[in-house]
Amino acid sequence: MNLEDINAVSNLLSKPQNIVIVPHKNPDGDAIGSTLALWHYLKTKGQKVHIVVPNDYPKFLKWMPGHEQILNFEKENSQAKALIEEATVIFTLDFNHLGRIGQMEAILNDSQATFIMIDHHQAPSDYAHYMYSDVSMSSTCEMIYNFIEFLGDDEKINPEMAICLYTGIMTDTGSFKYTSTTSRTHRVVAALIDKGAENTKAHNLVYDTNTPNRLHLLGCALKNMVILEEYNTAYITLSQDELETYGYQKGDTEGFVNYGLTLHGIFFAVIFIENKEEGIVKISFRSEGEFSVNEFARKHFNGGGHTNAAGGRSDVSLQETIEYFVSILKEYKAQLNP
Numbered sequence: 001m002n003l004e005d006i007n008a009v010s011n012l013l014s015k016p017q018n019i020v021i022v023p024h025k026n027p028d029g030d031a032i033g034s035t036l037a038l039w040h041y042l043k044t045k046g047q048k049v050h051i052v053v054p055n056d057y058p059k060f061l062k063w064m065p066g067h068e069q070i071l072n073f074e075k076e077n078s079q080a081k082a083l084i085e086e087a088t089v090i091f092t093l094d095f096n097h098l099g100r101i102g103q104m105e106a107i108l109n110d111s112q113a114t115f116i117m118i119d120h121h122q123a124p125s126d127y128a129h130y131m132y133s134d135v136s137m138s139s140t141c142e143m144i145y146n147f148i149e150f151l152g153d154d155e156k157i158n159p160e161m162a163i164c165l166y167t168g169i170m171t172d173t174g175s176f177k178y179t180s181t182t183s184r185t186h187r188v189v190a191a192l193i194d195k196g197a198e199n200t201k202a203h204n205l206v207y208d209t210n211t212p213n214r215l216h217l218l219g220c221a222l223k224n225m226v227i228l229e230e231y232n233t234a235y236i237t238l239s240q241d242e243l244e245t246y247g248y249q250k251g252d253t254e255g256f257v258n259y260g261l262t263l264h265g266i267f268f269a270v271i272f273i274e275n276k277e278e279g280i281v282k283i284s285f286r287s288e289g290e291f292s293v294n295e296f297a298r299k300h301f302n303g304g305g306h307t308n309a310a311g312g313r314s315d316v317s318l319q320e321t322i323e324y325f326v327s328i329l330k331e332y333k334a335q336l337n338p
């Protein structure tokens with residue numbers, strides 16, 4: 001963020017505002033952690049502030065301090081709408097395109113509020129008045145830490161804010177392992193622990209929450225894994241029937257896609273998850289090294305994200321999606337065999 005924008009935002013937040021904070025649809029640890037930390041921070045500044053999420057989020061995130069205040073646009077629609085209509089400032093966190101908030105897109109498009117975007121995804125669109133966009137950042141949570149520091153308020157970071165930020169950085173970096181994890185990320189995390197983030201607690205509450213059903217679903221996913229040695233690629237499929245067999249709950253398939261990358265010599269991993277209700281196949285892409293799954297997802301599967309982690313979707317059947325996927329890999333043979 002440039003100095004001019006920092007001063008303008010600082011000035012804006014020095015006056016009482018009606019603030020709404022919005023993360024992307026299907027919010028993850030970084031989205032929830034960053035919105036909650038910013039919510040706590042703005043409260044310390046005496047602001048009227050609410051969080052509205054486009055839809056529900058996984059249970060393993062429903063312990064972070066302040067989570068019970070979060071409004072779900074799908075469930076608490078009239079209340080959420082009224083707050084957005086009254087908002088003078090809207091923060092959008094961990095996404096950069098209003099198409100990423102589903103049903104909320106129309107109401108945000110109509111809003112006269114001042115928009116502030118804080119995000120680390122590629123290719124931001126230009127809806128925001130103030131934009132802090134940096135694709136080199138590990139997470140939006142790391143950026144919220146910076147943002148608070150830019151405003152000269154790092155003293156205000158309390159244990160509640162610290163554990164929210166810690167959790168988002170932890171989940172978005174695969175527990176500090178992805179290439180976006182820098183020495184600065186570790187310095188921020190160290191500062192958060194000093195400010196009271198109970199780090200072991202965050203790991204336990206997020207990762208040690210399996211149900212027997214989820215582990216059995218993971219077993220099914222791993223059994224379904226197909227390895228395409230020619231392309232250094234592994235993909236997993238899960239059909240709607242398989243999800244139902246293991247009593248699928250939202251969030252159960254989180255992280256499954258990463259197992260492909262744990263295979264020696266595999267640099268590209270994909271999971272295809274059938275969703276008959278929405279009539280789509282949800283796809284997650286992961287890579288190691290140079291191969292850009294962001295470009296791949298944008299070009300072929302209506303998606304995008306980061307170089308090494310992206311999402312997408314397909315509107316044809318699971319079987320047809322797989323056939324299409326395998327057919328286009330030929331174009332990428334050289335890139336996938338560095």
Ligand SMILES: [Mn+2]
Nearest residue numbers: 030094140172
């Ligand atoms: Mn993120």
